[in-house]
Amino acid sequence: MKHLALALAVLSACMQACAPGNERSERTRLMIAQTKLASDPHSWSRPNEARVTRLHWDASVDMKAHTIRAVATYGVVNVNGANEIVFDTRDLNIEEVRVNGEIQPFTLGDARPFIGAPLRIAIPADSCEVAVRYATSPDAAALLWVDGDKPFLFSQSQAILARTWLPCQDSPGVRIPYTARVQVPAGLLALMSAENPRDKSPDGVYTFRMDQPVPSYLMALAVGDVAFREIGPRTGVYAVPDLADVAAAEFSDLEAMVAAAEQLYGPYAWGRYDLLVLPAAFPFGGMENPRLTFATPTILAGDKSLVSLVAHELAHSWSGNLVTNSTWNDFWLNEGFTVYFEMRIMEAVYGKDQSEMLALLARQDLDATLLELPGDDTHLKLDLNGRDPDDGMTDIAYNKGYFFLRMVEEKVGRQRFDTFLKAYFTEHAFQVMDTEQFLTYLRARLLTEAEYTALRVDEWVYAPGLPDNAPLVGSQRMQRVDFLATGWLQQHNNTEIPWSTWSYQERYRFLSLISSASAADLATLDKSFAITATTNSEVLFKWLELSILAHYGPAYARAEEFLCEVGRRKFVLPLYEAMVNSGQLEMAKRIYSRARPGYHAVTALSVDELLTEAEQ
Numbered sequence: 287m288k289h290l291a292l293a294l295a296v297l298s299a300c301m302q303a304c305a306p307g308n309e310r311s312e313r314t315r316l317m318i319a320q321t322k323l324a325s326d327p328h329s330w331s332r333p334n335e336a337r338v339t340r341l342h343w344d345a346s347v348d349m350k351a352h353t354i355r356a357v358a359t360y361g362v363v364n365v366n367g368a369n370e371i372v373f374d375t376r377d378l379n380i381e382e383v384r385v386n387g388e389i390q391p392f393t394l395g396d397a398r399p400f401i402g403a404p405l406r407i408a409i410p411a412d413s414c415e416v417a418v419r420y421a422t423s424p425d426a427a428a429l430l431w432v433d434g435d436k437p438f439l440f441s442q443s444q445a446i447l448a449r450t451w452l453p454c455q456d457s458p459g460v461r462i463p464y465t466a467r468v469q470v471p472a473g474l475l476a477l478m479s480a481e482n483p484r485d486k487s488p489d490g491v492y493t494f495r496m497d498q499p500v501p502s503y504l505m506a507l508a509v510g511d512v513a514f515r516e517i518g519p520r521t522g523v524y525a526v527p528d529l530a531d532v533a534a535a536e537f538s539d540l541e542a543m544v545a546a547a548e549q550l551y552g553p554y555a556w557g558r559y560d561l562l563v564l565p566a567a568f569p570f571g572g573m574e575n576p577r578l579t580f581a582t583p584t585i586l587a588g589d590k591s592l593v594s595l596v597a598h599e600l601a602h603s604w605s606g607n608l609v610t611n612s613t614w615n616d617f618w619l620n621e622g623f624t625v626y627f628e629m630r631i632m633e634a635v636y637g638k639d640q641s642e643m644l645a646l647l648a649r650q651d652l653d654a655t656l657l658e659l660p661g662d663d664t665h666l667k668l669d670l671n672g673r674d675p676d677d678g679m680t681d682i683a684y685n686k687g688y689f690f691l692r693m694v695e696e697k698v699g700r701q702r703f704d705t706f707l708k709a710y711f712t713e714h715a716f717q718v719m720d721t722e723q724f725l726t727y728l729r730a731r732l733l734t735e736a737e738y739t740a741l742r743v744d745e746w747v748y749a750p751g752l753p754d755n756a757p758l759v760g761s762q763r764m765q766r767v768d769f770l771a772t773g774w775l776q777q778h779n780n781t782e783i784p785w786s787t788w789s790y791q792e793r794y795r796f797l798s799l800i801s802s803a804s805a806a807d808l809a810t811l812d813k814s815f816a817i818t819a820t821t822n823s824e825v826l827f828k829w830l831e832l833s834i835l836a837h838y839g840p841a842y843a844r845a846e847e848f849l850c851e852v853g854r855r856k857f858v859l860p861l862y863e864a865m866v867n868s869g870q871l872e873m874a875k876r877i878y879s880r881a882r883p884g885y886h887a888v889t890a891l892s893v894d895e896l897l898t899e900a901e902q
């Protein structure tokens with residue numbers, strides 16, 4: 287197993303010896319820098335010609351002016367005698383460039399929508415150091431600034447937004463270790479996807495180091511008045527002081543989750559695993575920033591019912607962060623594997639009953655997405671050339687990817703599949719993977735040619751829709767819900783619904799099945815079960831969607847409050863869609879005008895598009 291030994295050697299060299307100037311780590315970096323990368327339609331950089339190998343980021347954060355002023359100093363390897371290095375930038379104000387300490391002229395090309403502008407800097411024939419002094423725009427798309435007496439800042443770099451706060455070679459194949467020094471107002475804590483402080487420093491200066499090489503989409507920064515609570519020996523949670531104890535209780539199984547994940551697919555490679563609970567404006571459920579997952583507070587349900595999101599982000603420590611999609615066309619390699627892994631962690635920690643209910647909801651979401659998307663967008667392997675990679679972040683990558691892997695597992699047996707996956711993560715640690723490379727590996731290491739053909743692998747990956755050999759999810763509890771929902775739609779007999787004993791998954795499923803209910807029907811449900819007042823954000827979301835579609839007025843105040851507080855796109859966008867589809871565009875516009883200033887660009891742009899189309 288020579289291949290394996292080599293990969294492990296690279297990994298341990300990176301983890302143990304990445305101090306700047308260390309000879310061994312320089313060799314490792316050079317090795318990484320010389321790996322040939324696929325061309326990426328979403329980056330100007332040409333890393334096969336000249337590539338960054340390390341970064342020191344020295345930044346000062348102005349919470350009032352909503353800007354960051356910084357110097358990004360990169361080690362650069364000139365791979366093939368190129369005369370320039372190219373960085374991705376978007377809306378950055380580049381002030382000065384130095385190469386090996388000397389001021390150098392630079393050119394900033396024309397900006398393209400969502401791709402931004404190339405920053406070209408002349409370099410010598412050998413390795414050099416390139417320092418870029420710059421300031422971000424107050425409108426930087428990655429950054430969300432929350433004002434008030436307790437200001438907060440957080441970044442969301444995936445997919446190609448890192449370039450709005452850091453000039454970088456913004457392609458998932460380019461991985462580098464980094465260090466940073468960040469100055470923030472005294473009284474606030476700064477955190478990054480790196481080794482993090484636990485306590486505030488009196489002068490507001492923090493230093494960071496991330497020894498393992500990471501791609502730019504995993505660069506992350508958060509600044510706010512947050513406190514730390516330890517959960518286990520290598521796990522903890524950061525949250526605003528009011529929420530810190532609540533969050534620590536909600537995530538008390540974190541250490542057990544890390545242990546379960548390691549049991550499945552090998553050692554956790556990143557040292558600590560901490561969570562940061564962000565303001566509700568965070569546009570996603572979670573973001574797998576290494577060592578510090580960013581999470582929405584909407585998973586704080588009070589009863590651990592929504593912790594599968596944490597299992598998902600933790601799973602990314604292997605799928606995505608360790609073995610990374612080569613370009614955004616291979617996004618399913620990050621997300622499909624992660625959903626599969628998430629379900630396995632949930633099964634190990636909470637039992638098969640729970641994970642099967644989650645799988646059934648995944649299938650439900652996937653079926654809805656398949657009806658909505660054009661065929662080409664339902665391939666696992668995408669072609670996003672000329673499009674925003676955000677267009678590929680759909681249930682296809684996540685849930686079609688999951689069902690593909692589950693189908694293979696069911697065919698070859700769990701033991702064989704687990705051995706295969708563990709080797710896959712170990713042998714490709716800190717490397718990129720594209721779809722074709724994965725399929726080659728699958729044929730070489732798991733499936734015979736006959737099996738590959740019989741499982742219709744190419745059809746799953748390169749053809750639209752869901753092949754009819756997709757695995758069936760079995761959940762007796764969900765079957766019971768389906769049965770009761772059918773009966774309820776005929777009789778409207780609330781006494782038959784065991785709402786108080788149902789899990790969130792059962793409640794969510796029930797609400798998904800009664801979309802034909804009238805406002806009067808919803809009123810009786812609400813009277814029996816007080817659903818408008820639920821504290822589970824998933825159940826609330828589904829209920830508000832139903833209420834809007836049925837014009838059930840008593841839930842409208844809660845809907846407006848929810849939309850003005852929560853910026854998670856998965857909830858926000860369908861609720862505005864429901865308003866548009868039920869002839870309530872004016873209400874959508876009124877609420878949106880109030881809520882939009884609090885949304886991150888990722889969410890705001892999606893809603894902008896929806897409402898602009900609705901007006902036409």
Ligand SMILES: [Zn+2]
Nearest residue numbers: 598602621624
């Ligand atoms: Zn994910």
